[in-house]
Amino acid sequence: MTVRIAVAGSRGRMGQLLIEEIGRFEDLSLVAGFDLVGVGEPLGGGVFVSDPRDLAEVLRSSGAQVLIDFTAPAATVENVRVAADRGVNLVVGTTGLSDPQRREIAGSIEGKVAAVISPNYSVGVNLFWRLIEDAAISLEGYDIEVIEAHHRKKMDAPSGTAAEAVRVLAGVTGRDAVVYGREGQGLRGDEIGVHAVRAGDIVGDHTVLFAGPGERLEIKHQAHSRQAFATGAVRAARWVASATPGIYTMAEVLGER
Numbered sequence: 256m257t258v259r260i261a262v263a264g265s266r267g268r269m270g271q272l273l274i275e276e277i278g279r280f281e282d283l284s285l286v287a288g289f290d291l292v293g294v295g296e297p298l299g300g301g302v303f304v305s306d307p308r309d310l311a312e313v314l315r316s317s318g319a320q321v322l323i324d325f326t327a328p329a330a331t332v333e334n335v336r337v338a339a340d341r342g343v344n345l346v347v348g349t350t351g352l353s354d355p356q357r358r359e360i361a362g363s364i365e366g367k368v369a370a371v372i373s374p375n376y377s378v379g380v381n382l383f384w385r386l387i388e389d390a391a392i393s394l395e396g397y398d399i400e401v402i403e404a405h406h407r408k409k410m411d412a413p414s415g416t417a418a419e420a421v422r423v424l425a426g427v428t429g430r431d432a433v434v435y436g437r438e439g440q441g442l443r444g445d446e447i448g449v450h451a452v453r454a455g456d457i458v459g460d461h462t463v464l465f466a467g468p469g470e471r472l473e474i475k476h477q478a479h480s481r482q483a484f485a486t487g488a489v490r491a492a493r494w495v496a497s498a499t500p501g502i503y504t505m506a507e508v509l510g511e512r
């Protein structure tokens with residue numbers, strides 16, 4: 256059976272790749288695309304960019320089963336609400352969501368639809384989060400710094416992937432202090448340091464550095480292209496189409512949890 260997929264942010268860096276990726280599979284079909292730019296323009300296969308204000312109506316008329324959303328935080332909150340009310344399952348890739356926005360999204364989804372929500376859909380980063388958890392357990396007491404680098408057009412900092420790394424590291428070390436960048440006088444404390452670089456067209460680099468007496472270990476992931484994210488998100492869309500209501504991680508899609 257074909258899974259009918261709609262994409263929000265269809266004209267964006269990720270949206271365009273997601274549409275290409277959907278087109279590679281006979282069991283998937285793009286049935287709608289939404290963006291603020293290029294409304295009315297063709298997306299291929301007889302599908303045209305729709306205005307997000309028409310989301311409810313177009314989701315209904317297109318028979319979409321899954322909405323993949325890679326847009327911006329406020330847009331995602333609204334898109335999730337509308338899709339969940341119509342029984343459309345979700346794959347959410349947008350990062351930079353505030354805690355209240357996360358709670359609102361969870362409230363919209365609860366008991367209605369299945370949603371995969373992940374700040375990073377690459378297989379490598381999902382392993383990276385597990386590796387840093389193991390390292391933090393083994394290297395007890397070591398200083399920890401999280402360093403990420405992205406392209407100059409990225410809106411949020413630190414990245415969603417780095418924020419998830421901090422959550423994982425804080426969970427295993429019990430360290431709740433986080434210092435973003437450093438400036439001026441003062442010794443390092445027991446915090447997790449976080450540093451965000453924004454430059455050129457860097458796709459996405461993440462490093463966690465553990466340093467102790469006489470040694471350091473760095474665990475690093477580098478995305479060479481956005482294809483790794485698009486492949487993972489489309490895999491999640493196929494998976495979530497038949498999932499029972501609830502919020503899932505990419506690790507669950509990959510069968511790791």
Ligand SMILES: NC(=O)C1=CN([C@@H]2O[C@H](COP(=O)(O)OP(=O)(O)OC[C@H]3O[C@@H](n4cnc5c(N)ncnc54)[C@H](OP(=O)(O)O)[C@@H]3O)[C@@H](O)[C@H]2O)C=CC1
Nearest residue numbers: 264267268269289290291307330348349350374375376484
């Ligand atoms: N989870 C993951 O694996 C990954 C997550 N991301 C995240 O995905 C998000 C998008 O990234 P990227 O594609 O690079 O960004 P882009 O800015 O290239 O694309 C986002 C697109 O969404 C459009 N948009 C804004 N509001 C709406 C709306 N209400 N409905 C439909 N479309 C809308 C934007 O229009 P306009 O430009 O006019 O605002 C833009 O065309 C970011 O939060 C990024 O951090 C990115 C890569 C991987």
Ligand SMILES: O=C(O)C1=N[C@H](C(=O)O)C[C@H](O)C1
Nearest residue numbers: 350374375409414415416459
């Ligand atoms: O905006 C991006 O480009 C990316 N965003 C995600 C994040 O914030 O972690 C994932 C990836 O690093 C690319």
